[in-house]
Structure formats: C-alpha cells, structure tokens
Amino acid sequence: MRRGRLIAGLCAGLLAAAPAAAEAPARVVSMNLCTDQLAMLIAGEGQLLSVSAVARDPRSSAMAEEAADYPANHGRAEEIYLLQPDLVLAGRFTTRATVDMLRRLGIAVEVFELARSLDDVRAQMLEMGRVLGREEEAARRVAAFDRRRAALAEEVAHRPSAALYYANGHTAGDRSLAGEILLAAGFENAARAAGFPDGGRMPLEVLALTSPETVITSRPYPGASRAEAILDHPVVREMRRARVSGSFADRDWVCGTPYVLRAIEELGPLRDAVLSADP
Amino acid sequence: MTRLIAALAALVGALFLGSLTLGPAGIGPGESLRALVLGDAGPLTLVMREIRLPRAILAVLVGASLGLAGAAMQGYLRNPLAEPGLIGVSGSAALGAVIALQTGLAASLWFGLPLMALAGALAGVGLVLALAGPRGGSLTLILAGIAISALAGALTSLVLNLSPNPFAANEIMFWMMGSLADRSMTHVWIALPFTLLGWALLATLGRGLDALTLGEDAASALGVSLRRVRLTLVAGTASVVGAATAVAGAIGFVGLVVPHILRPLVGAQPSRLLPASALGGAALVLAADMAVRLILPARDLKLGVLTALVGAPIFLHLIYRTRKEMA
Numbered sequence: 001m002r003r004g005r006l007i008a009g010l011c012a013g014l015l016a017a018a019p020a021a022a023e024a025p026a027r028v029v030s031m032n033l034c035t036d037q038l039a040m041l042i043a044g045e046g047q048l049l050s051v052s053a054v055a056r057d058p059r060s061s062a063m064a065e066e067a068a069d070y071p072a073n074h075g076r077a078e079e080i081y082l083l084q085p086d087l088v089l090a091g092r093f094t095t096r097a098t099v100d101m102l103r104r105l106g107i108a109v110e111v112f113e114l115a116r117s118l119d120d121v122r123a124q125m126l127e128m129g130r131v132l133g134r135e136e137e138a139a140r141r142v143a144a145f146d147r148r149r150a151a152l153a154e155e156v157a158h159r160p161s162a163a164l165y166y167a168n169g170h171t172a173g174d175r176s177l178a179g180e181i182l183l184a185a186g187f188e189n190a191a192r193a194a195g196f197p198d199g200g201r202m203p204l205e206v207l208a209l210t211s212p213e214t215v216i217t218s219r220p221y222p223g224a225s226r227a228e229a230i231l232d233h234p235v236v237r238e239m240r241r242a243r244v245s246g247s248f249a250d251r252d253w254v255c256g257t258p259y260v261l262r263a264i265e266e267l268g269p270l271r272d273a274v275l276s277a278d279p
Numbered sequence: 280m281t282r283l284i285a286a287l288a289a290l291v292g293a294l295f296l297g298s299l300t301l302g303p304a305g306i307g308p309g310e311s312l313r314a315l316v317l318g319d320a321g322p323l324t325l326v327m328r329e330i331r332l333p334r335a336i337l338a339v340l341v342g343a344s345l346g347l348a349g350a351a352m353q354g355y356l357r358n359p360l361a362e363p364g365l366i367g368v369s370g371s372a373a374l375g376a377v378i379a380l381q382t383g384l385a386a387s388l389w390f391g392l393p394l395m396a397l398a399g400a401l402a403g404v405g406l407v408l409a410l411a412g413p414r415g416g417s418l419t420l421i422l423a424g425i426a427i428s429a430l431a432g433a434l435t436s437l438v439l440n441l442s443p444n445p446f447a448a449n450e451i452m453f454w455m456m457g458s459l460a461d462r463s464m465t466h467v468w469i470a471l472p473f474t475l476l477g478w479a480l481l482a483t484l485g486r487g488l489d490a491l492t493l494g495e496d497a498a499s500a501l502g503v504s505l506r507r508v509r510l511t512l513v514a515g516t517a518s519v520v521g522a523a524t525a526v527a528g529a530i531g532f533v534g535l536v537v538p539h540i541l542r543p544l545v546g547a548q549p550s551r552l553l554p555a556s557a558l559g560g561a562a563l564v565l566a567a568d569m570a571v572r573l574i575l576p577a578r579d580l581k582l583g584v585l586t587a588l589v590g591a592p593i594f595l596h597l598i599y600r601t602r603k604e605m606a
C-alpha cells in the first residue's frame with residue numbers, strides 16, 4: 001500500500017515534469033549561488049520558489065537583500081523535492097548525487113557551467129532566459145549589460161600590474177572571470193609574469209619576488225582559517241603597506257552576473273591611485 | 280656521547296641551511312644566504328627573513344620539542360610506545376588551538392593560541408597518565424591514547440565545521456597531520472616562550488628518569504620525588520607539545536621514531552637520550568619539511584604523512600616486540 005502510494009507519487013512527479021519542457025516552468029527552485037542571482041534577475045513574478053541559503057550572505061552574494069524575500073534551501077534533495085518544483089537550477093559544482101537523485105525523481109534539472117569570462121556572463125543570462133521562458137527579459141538585461149560594459153571599456157596607455165591573491169595563496173589567470181575583471185579595469189595580471197598564466201596556487205615567495213604594482217586580496221570571512229591567514233602574512237602585509245592595495249569582498253567576483261561590472265567599476269579608483277603613486 | 284651530540288648538531292645545522300635554500304622562488308643558495316644575513320629592502324630579503332627563516336626555525340623548535348617529549352614520556356613510563364602524537368596529547372593540543380582560533384581568543388591575546396593549546400595538551404597528558412597509571416602498561420596506554428585521540432579529533436572537526444568561515448572545515452587535515460607552509464616570524468614568537476619553558480622543565484628530568492630505570496622503590500630510595508618528576512613531565516610535555524601544535528598542527532611519530540633510533544647509541548640512559556632526541560627530532564622534522572617541498576612543491580603535502588610513513592612501521596615493530604615480551 002505504502003509502496004503503491006510512493007510509486008504513484010513518483011509517477012505524478014514524472015507527469016508533472018513532462019509538459020514543463022514545452023512551456024515556461026511555473027515552479028522553479030535554484031540551489032546554487034550563481035544560478036540564484038541569475039534567476040532572481042530574470043525570473044517572472046512568483047516563478048522562483050526558493051534560492052540557496054548562501055545567496056543571503058552579503059559577503060558571497062551580490063543580491064543578499066533580494067534573496068531575503070525568498071525561502072532559503074540548503075541544496076538537499078529532500079527539501080527541494082518537497083517544494084514540488086518543475087525545474088531545478090544547479091551549478092556545475094552542485095553535489096552530483098543530489099542532481100542525480102532529483103532527476104531520478106523526475107524533476108528537470110538545468111546545470112549551469114562556471115562563468116569563465118565576461119562573454120560567458122552574457123551567454124548565461126540568455127541561457128537563463130531560455131530555460132525560464134523569459135527570453136525578452138533576458139535580452140533586455142543583456143542589452144543593458146552590453147551598454148554598461150561598452151561604457152566601461154576605454155583604451156588605456158599604461159596597465160599597472162596587479163596580483164590577485166586569495167585564500168590558500170590562490171591567484172586567478174587571464175582566462176577566468178576574475179582575470180577578465182582585472183583586465184577590463186585596465187590592469188595587467190601579474191600572475192602571467194610570475195609563471196601562473198592559468199592561475200592556481202602561487203607561493204608567497206613567488207608573489208614577493210614578482211613585486212606587482214598592487215596586490216588585490218579577497219576580504220576574509222568571519223571566524224579564523226589557516227587558508228585566509230596567508231592574507232595576513234607579514235610578506236603580504238609588507239607588500240600592501242609599501243604600495244597602494246585593495247581588498248574586495250567575493251560577492252561581485254565569483255558569479256557570472258551583471259554585478260561583475262560593479263567589480264570593474266570599483267577597481268577604477270584603485271587603478272587611479274596606483275598610477276598617481278607611481279607616475 | 281659528546282661525539283654523538285656533535286654529529287647530531289652538525290646534521291641539524293646542515294639541514295637548517297638546506298631548508299633555507301629550498302623554495303619555489305628558485306634563488307641560488309649563495310645569493311639567498313647573503314640576502315638573509317646582509318639584508319636590504321629588496322624582496323629577496325623579505326622572502327628569506329619572513330618566509331624561509333621562520334619555516335626553518337619552526338622546524339627546529341617543533342622537532343626538538345616532539346623528540347624531547349617522546350624521550351621524556353618513554354623514560355617516565357618505561358614504555359617505548361609512549362609518544363605525544365600516538366597517545367592523544369597532540370590531538371588535544373590541536374583541539375585547544377582550534378577553540379582559541381575560532382572563539383577569537385587567539386586574535387585578542389597574543390598568547391591566547393599557545394595557551395589554549397597548552398591547556399588542551401595538559402588535559403590530554405593528564406588523562407593519559409591517569410588512565411594508564413604510573414607504570415604505564417602498554418595496553419592501557421595505547422587504549423587510553425586511542426580514546427583520547429578519537430575524542431579530540433572528533434571535537435576538532437566539530438569546532439571547524441561549526442565555524443562561520445567556509446575554509447575552516449577543510450583544515451581538519453592540517454590539524455591532524457601538521458604543516459609548516461606559509462608560517463611567519465609571528466608564529467615563531469608565539470611558540471618560543473612556551474617551548475623554552477617546556478625544554479627547561481624537561482631538561483631537569485634526566486637524573487630522575489635515570490633513577491627510575493632501577494624501579495620506583497630504588498628511585499625513591501635515591502631521593503627522587505616521583506610526584507615531582509610526574510608533575511614536571513606533565514607540565515613540560517604540555518608546554519612543548521602545546522606550543523608546537525599551536526603553530527604546526529599535530530605531527531605524529533617524531534617522538535616515537537627518534538628515541539627508538541638513538542636509544543642504542545646512548546646506552547639506553549634517559550639523561551643522555553633527552554638531548555640526543557631533541558637534536559634528532561629537529562633533524563627529522565627539518566628533513567621531512569624539506570621532503571614535502573621536494574616531492575610535491577606545488578601542494579601543501581602534510582608533514583605528518585611523511586613522519587607516519589617512517590614511524591608507523593617502527594610502531595608496528597615495537598608492538599610486535601611488546602607482545603612477545605608480554606606473552
């Protein structure tokens with residue numbers, strides 16, 4: 001009896017999912033920080049049921065305030081299934097087991113790749129418009145993004161070298177979203193000269209000997225970690241003291257959303273300061 | 280004996296220089312040492328003085344502490360299986376350190392971190408000695424160690440998982456296995472006072488431990504206060520292991536391997552084993568720390584991995600031998 005009800009429930013889930021492909025999904029749940037933000041930007045009124053809990057964290061999320069209006073989920077298959085969504089949005093790094101489980105339960109899951117460039121941001125907005133059946137809204141957002149991006153692009157004569165330095169000594173190469181933000185803001189990525197063109201773990205020694213004109217670090221999270229203690233290492237402190245430097249919260253840098261343009265804008269004053277310090 | 284100490288000291292000196300000249304920046308040895316000693320405002324001096332020098336100094340401090348603590352515990356318990364890592368003292372010190380870091384105590388008080396690690400180590404060593412009894416029978420000692428290690432490890436994981444910092448939970452590995460990557464002079468200054476205090480305490484144990492080899496009654500007859508030896512041992516071990524673990528994580532097996540290798544060379548006399556083990560421990564950790572940089576330069580291979588690869592077979596061998604003796 002109980003098994004019969006379960007099977008009936010599964011069948012109902014399958015049936016409910018079937019027509020979703022044809023028309024716009026009415027009940028959408030997002031379980032990844034980046035898809036959360038894209039969905040909040042593009043989804044129609046009442047279309048988005050829930051976003052992930054991390055979207056409410058103002059350090060990680062550019063849209064923490066907006067996210068507070070949605071019920072939060074923690075990316076667990078059970079809670080998501082109970083919301084009875086007809087579409088789930090997930091990221092490439094969402095737990096594989098959860099995505100598989102949801103698909104087995106007959107729920108359509110769209111997996112978004114990590115944005116690696118400013119062009120990826122455009123493409124992902126359009127993709128989000130397509131899966132939500134909101135192509136027009138997405139096209140409007142993309143047009144606004146393109147206009148603002150074009151306004152930010154200016155020819156620069158001199159590019160000061162900047163090193164991005166994150167927890168665990170990680171840096172970003174040119175072919176990454178953070179790298180493109182840096183280039184778009186008129187800097188040259190010091191990681192290339194240091195021999196880390198694709199980013200990765202750059203030892204402190206290498207950072208010190210590369211001597212970039214400025215060091216840009218991520219802003220630490222609360223609570224302590226060894227990973228972030230490196231940002232307070234005397235070598236990094238000394239480099240930051242000796243030159244103009246910046247530290248920015250992750251929120252505008254990690255996800256392929258239009259907020260990357262805000263990251264580029266915020267780098268402007270830093271670039272001016274570096275140029276005036278070192279004519 | 281003096282020859283052995285001189286040879287070990289020379290080995291530590293050579294490894295210390297080797298450690299200073301090894302790093303991802305690829306600077307020549309002569310050039311790097313010149314930058315270290317003479318110094319200018321350049322980045323090379325910064326690298327030498329703030330990255331490589333503290334790493335080498337910490338390897339010596341941590342290694343000597345663990346070697347010394349191992350030799351002292353084995354002398355007191357008259358059991359070659361006693362070792363701070365194996366019996367849960369390092370694990371409890373790591374728990375104290377993690378609590379200090381996550382509660383913000385380490386950030387508000389400069390000695391908050393080593394103090395909490397010391398408190399953790401004190402609890403660990405106190406529990407082990409209470410559970411194992413003064414004679415330190417192998418079975419009770421190892422069982423007590425397993426229980427304390429497991430509990431301390433679980434609580435350390437719990438604290439790190441509860442942390443609001445997204446990186447903290449990934450650092451369980453560091454606290455269990457130990458590493459000297461990216462440490463700075465700050466860590467040297469944090470560890471130094473408690474390390475020196477512990478060394479001074481443990482160094483006074485030589486005569487008492489020698490007397491203890493004759494048995495407790497004979498030692499008492501010789502005027503050795505067993506209570507005092509016990510207290511000094513607990514305080515000294517907790518100080519050195521607490522300070523070492525606070526800055527480098529829990530590195531196992533050093534206190535087991537080093538006394539085991541050196542014991543035949545000093546005629547099994549505890550008072551001579553103590554200084555030899557301190558130097559031997561420093562040499563072992565320096566060598567292990569160079570090895571992790573040579574084997575996997577781009578990744579932070581943990582020191583405890585190497586010391587366990589060397590130490591675990593010796594540990595198994597010792598258990599095998601102990602079993603035969605007990606049979």
